[in-house]
Amino acid sequence: MPHSNLELSRRIWNREPTAVFTTMSLRHEELFKDYGHVDRLFAINNQANLERHWILADAAGIIHHVEYNEDLLHPRLTRGWMELRNFYGLLGEHHILIGYVGAASFQLTVFRSDAGQVAMNGFLCDIASTEALFQGHFAHYRLTLNAEIYNNDYLIVSGEGFGNYIEDSDFGHFILCGPLIHEIFVVETSPTSSSTFYLGPLWNEFCRSNEFDEGDTIIFEVQTDVRNSHIKVLLCH
Structure with missing residues (x-):
């Protein structure tokens, strides 16, 4: 009481x-x-x-x-x-x-x-x-949109965490689901590193269409208990 x-x-x-x-x-x-x-x-x-x-x-x-x-x-x-x-x-x-x-x-x-x-x-x-896109278990990966990341046509992903998730999923494309629009991104492997991936094109347009600004931090929410090509993208306030 x-x-x-x-x-x-x-x-x-x-x-x-x-x-x-x-x-x-x-x-x-x-x-x-x-x-x-x-x-x-x-x-x-x-x-x-x-x-x-x-x-x-x-x-x-x-x-x-x-x-x-x-x-x-x-x-x-x-x-x-x-x-x-x-x-x-x-x-x-x-x-x-x-x-x-x-x-x-x-x-x-x-x-x-x-x-x-x-x-x-x-x-x-x-x-x-x-709202979550799916039931089940999640992992969350944060990314701060500095000028280089924000303005690039491709999202470059490498290393532990989100990079490992992209590699282990073995999908040729992902559907990124932002607050306002969804977009299909093709996965390309870097010619110089098998653990570096390019998601694109039109990454910068995806950011602008979802009203993300340079300097914002976003969260990629992925499903970990089953393979899923859909990724929720959340904006941290």
């Missing part, structure tokens, strides 16, 4: 969040009636540190205890979520800001004004854009 603990709340709010995500409490959306959505990119980026039990503190000193389901397919806040909604009297579409400060502790900001239908639609679209 929610309770007051000014000292604990002060300690949590005195720390700088390392990551922040926005969720919503929705009026009529059955999908989120009994639990809160956790931003999937946040869950992926922090999966090594997130525990099942979360402590959420608002700036007024109220503490909420909720459970995280530890599921990268459908990350959710379960037990304690309805108590949180009821405590603040959230009857419409409301934004909820959650800032991670480490040690299973989070800053909680609840916006009691109704965000409206447009905000709800945008929230649901954001969820859809980060």
